[in-house]
Amino acid sequence: MCGIVAFNGLNDAEERIIQGLEKLEYRGYDSAGIAIIEDDKLQVVKAAGRLEALTDKLKDRPLKGTVGIGHTRWATHGVPTETNAHPHVSSDGRVAVVHNGIIENFQAIKDDLSEKGYTFYSDTDTEVVANLIASKFQGDLRKAVEDSINDVVGTFSLAVLSVDDPDKLIVTRRESPLILGICDDGVFAASDVPALLAYTRDVIYLNNDDIVEIDKDSYHIYNHGNPVQRDVQTVEWSLESAGKEGYDHYMIKEIFEQPKAIKDCLRRKVTDGFIDLKDQSFTKEEIEAFDHIYISACGTAFHASQVGKRALEDALQREITADIASEFRYNMPFLNENSLLIVVSQSGETGDTLAVLREAKLRGAKVLAITNVVGSSVDRESDKVMYCDAGPEISVASTKAYSTQLLSLYLLALDFGYKLGTYGREDVKMAIEEFESIPGKIEEILEDIDTLDPIAERLAKHPAVFYLGRGIDYLSAKEGALKLKEISYIHAQSMPAGELKHGSIALIEEGIPVVTIITQSPLVEKSISNIKEVKARGAYTIAITDEISTQFSDLSDAVIRVPAISDLYAPILAVLPQQVLAYKVSVLLGNDVDKPRNLAKSVTVE
């Protein structure tokens, strides 16, 4: 996600801001910029690409001034270019803004400001905020910011400068974190603690809708116009751990970010409790005209795609093809100009997935991408795109990307099904209500993860683990097995539970762990018989289930319960215990959890 660093004090701001941005690089970004008030003039320097591109420009022309704002951009609106980089300046040149978050109603505000004569040069929602503040400015920058955020719907942390109030730095936040760093010679505002630690450990975690007016030697916090006090806290973290916000690894941090990721993924796809994909999807006529729909991806993204296939088949009442990209590229004889290809890719740069996308485009097919990286190759080369909005996923093992890929596919299926009449308005509303309950359900699961420790200790002792499931539960089992094998190096095999007796059951021996996913109501009895089958041969059986039945307790050595949800949506919850188990086993084995051997975060080679 984006990084903000701002400073107002008695010493030069440029150096402090740049060092802070360097400490936020771990967050992932694609461009950077800085604005400083120098001799009462607004000086802005921006660069696409790495931070070095910005600091190279500053070496040639350093900025002198003690109040400034800086930014590293993780694109959400508008591809990564210097034009779209922050800071953004109002068209009258008076106000500069850096922003982290998503302004949902930016288009309506932009249209209104355009009618008032404001002009725009970028594709970003942030530039709209800069012009909105300029339009509200009547001599008091804090008031202008306060009046502006009252009009905004969405999430933001903002740092604002104006040549008309040159000694002031105004910062504010809603949902997107912003922290003050209190120094002897001034005050920082930053997205995250690492940016501050070189100068101070005294911090203030701002509340939603706090607005802070920072002068050279003081700061005042307001909330809805009233002065408020916030406690100064002392950060105990080391710089190394601070990037992970106190978590030991990015993977566990990203597992715990899933409630927020789900909320953010819904933000741009749902309006007033109803599906609203805007230009991310196709019209009824276009959907009806597709002769066939294909979904293709790799690894975890493919596992999500297979669940997406089920959702789309239910919505369209016709067969959908889902295939692994590295195979599908050699086996797509029927894909043609009347087909739709859906590609799913966290990084948007996976070589095998891009190969399929490019072949489909050569044949004239339409392509819809589901990706987590704005401006990625998959994004730029597709006809339509749905962003997962999960924020940067740093750990090689994909977690929040998987859950937001699932949600995006569910939403796409809901959109298609509603347009084609399979689902009525009430069906859609009920599904959206279930989606909105997912963050809370995930938090419920994550409250009890310490209870998984004994299970993880058992798994860590075995060279092989089985993951079983029937129907959609088998698709969840595939993701669980991949998580375990890629970060623990244990041979984890997923298979359809019904298939075990056709050969693989020969591998079941005393003590071997067998994880069985049981969430599909019509298949519970059959899945129970599979547990009995392996238990009779000495397996250590673990059931992951949303069934409240007590029979599992007698039957399984361990039962991990997840909250109930519609069968089709169960994978989004059943994956949580599997992600956590894999993480715990990897830590027990002393592996490099975030950078496991032989693996890369984005496999750009074919």
Ligand code: AGP
């Ligand atoms: C998932 O944990 C793996 N890191 C890997 O399977 C990954 O999902 C796969 O390489 C696809 O990557 P993409 O989503 O960036 O295309």
